[in-house]
Amino acid sequence: MEKKSFTFDEIKLKLVNYCVYQDRCHAEVEQKMREFLLIDEAKEEIMLYLLRENYLNEERFTRSYIRGKFYIKHWGRNKIRISLKQKQVPEKLINKSFDEIDEADYEKTIRKIFEDYYEKQKDLKEYQRKSKTIKYLISKGFEYDIILNIIEN
Incomplete structure (x- = not known):
């Protein structure tokens, strides 16, 4: 099956929608971008756009992830921390965001x-x-x- 090709603007919109649907971390967006054959400059431009327009916000992602995993899934801090590290979220941000849990x-x-x-x-x-x-x-x-x-x- 051949990959359908999209214009730069279509890909950008797809990634905006990907971020709007649910908070994402940088690693998830980078993973999603791999589905499209983009040159590095294009990836960078989309990444910067998502950050500038606040579609992509790693702190917001981390905080909402912590709340969800604790209040909905009832995970403890250790499991949440490991999971966030696998998503390449910086340790400092993880520690700072644990105040989401009362x-x-x-x-x-x-x-x-x-x-x-x-x-x-x-x-x-x-x-x-x-x-x-x-x-x-x-x-x-x-x-x-x-x-x-x-x-x-």
């Missing part, structure tokens, strides 16, 4: 996930239920020391 909400979420998951582990000894639940929380990206602190209080 500390009280974070603890409440850990407590709720702990209780729900713990309840389902019926046929195990107490310490097995507890350790299995802690492992589950760690796999969701929550920090071990915070988990312990919350369930022991």
Whole structure:
């Protein structure tokens, strides 16, 4: 199947729509651009346009990504951080953006996930239920020391 060819303006519009549909990080936009056979100058021009017109904003992307993964998917900070690093978001920006998660909400979420998951582990000894639940929380990206602190209080 041959690739349909688009004009520069059509490609630019496609990328604007790609960014409008959902916040994107730089790496995602660069990946999307690879679908079109563009010379480097054209890629650069589109990138600058997207940034200048605020279609592409890495901080806005990072903040909305953190909110979504925590408040909707209930991921912990570790899992969110790893995922953002895979999207080549700078560490400094990740750290700065974690204030999107309210500390009280974070603890409440850990407590709720702990209780729900713990309840389902019926046929195990107490310490097995507890350790299995802690492992589950760690796999969701929550920090071990915070988990312990919350369930022991």
